[in-house]
Amino acid sequence: MRTMLDLRGVRVWPGFLSRPEQDTLLAGILSVMEAAPPFHPVTRWGKAMSVAMTSAGRFGWFSDRRGYRYEERHPSGQSWPPIPDAVLRVWEAVAPDARAPECCLINLYRSGARMGLHQDRDEADLSQPVVSISLGDEALFRVGALERGGSTESVWLRSGDVAVIGGSARLVHHGIDRVRDGSSDLIPGGGRINLTLRVVT
Numbered sequence: 001m002r003t004m005l006d007l008r009g010v011r012v013w014p015g016f017l018s019r020p021e022q023d024t025l026l027a028g029i030l031s032v033m034e035a036a037p038p039f040h041p042v043t044r045w046g047k048a049m050s051v052a053m054t055s056a057g058r059f060g061w062f063s064d065r066r067g068y069r070y071e072e073r074h075p076s077g078q079s080w081p082p083i084p085d086a087v088l089r090v091w092e093a094v095a096p097d098a099r100a101p102e103c104c105l106i107n108l109y110r111s112g113a114r115m116g117l118h119q120d121r122d123e124a125d126l127s128q129p130v131v132s133i134s135l136g137d138e139a140l141f142r143v144g145a146l147e148r149g150g151s152t153e154s155v156w157l158r159s160g161d162v163a164v165i166g167g168s169a170r171l172v173h174h175g176i177d178r179v180r181d182g183s184s185d186l187i188p189g190g191g192r193i194n195l196t197l198r199v200v201t
């Protein structure tokens with residue numbers, strides 16, 4: 001029996017993936033990163049994000065001075081690589097009723113990277129969940145409310161944990177306050193990789 005935590009409606013399964021499963025996922029993601037190298041998107045305000053990103057799937061998440069959006073091509077001009085099968089299996093296991101994911105956003109947190117509180121709202125169909133897979137160093141994940149401000153709750157996400165941001169929690173504010181350097185040996189060069197699978201259209 002798996003345990004599930006409920007964090008303001010965000011469902012978290014600690015230890016969802018075994019170490020061999022994490023290794024398989026990581027191998028697929030490292031080949032995506034070779035074909036579509038991570039880059040630091042720039043926000044509307046002209047500031048580069050501390051998290052490096054790339055994507056797999058039909059769409060990739062992108063930001064520059066024009067704002068946040070999904071793009072069909074990596075900045076190199078090439079289409080994004082396909083989402084690895086092992087990653088799709090996780091989506092099917094935790095979101096069996098959902099449509100097929102169209103984007104796997106790959107967030108690479110090297111030392112000092114963080115992600116401020118935000119909502120995932122660049123997708124057209126908000127009835128579809130966002131599935132998040134954590135690999136590598138532990139990260140302090142903060143979840144707030146649907147509205148801005150108010151109280152928040154945090155949990156450490158560890159390598160192999162899976163979270164689903166869906167249903168009534170689909171638009172909750174969330175972010176990564178900090179990552180514990182050296183807490184995992186999974187990622188070559190250290191750090192954390194988070195995958196978020198999304199239906200975009």
Ligand SMILES: O=C(O)CCC(=O)C(=O)O
Pocket residue numbers: 105107115120132134139141157174175176194196
């Ligand atoms: O890194 C994480 O665990 C969260 C990532 C996230 O919220 C996002 O990519 O929108």
Ligand SMILES: [Fe+2]
Pocket residue numbers: 118119120174
């Ligand atoms: Fe998010």
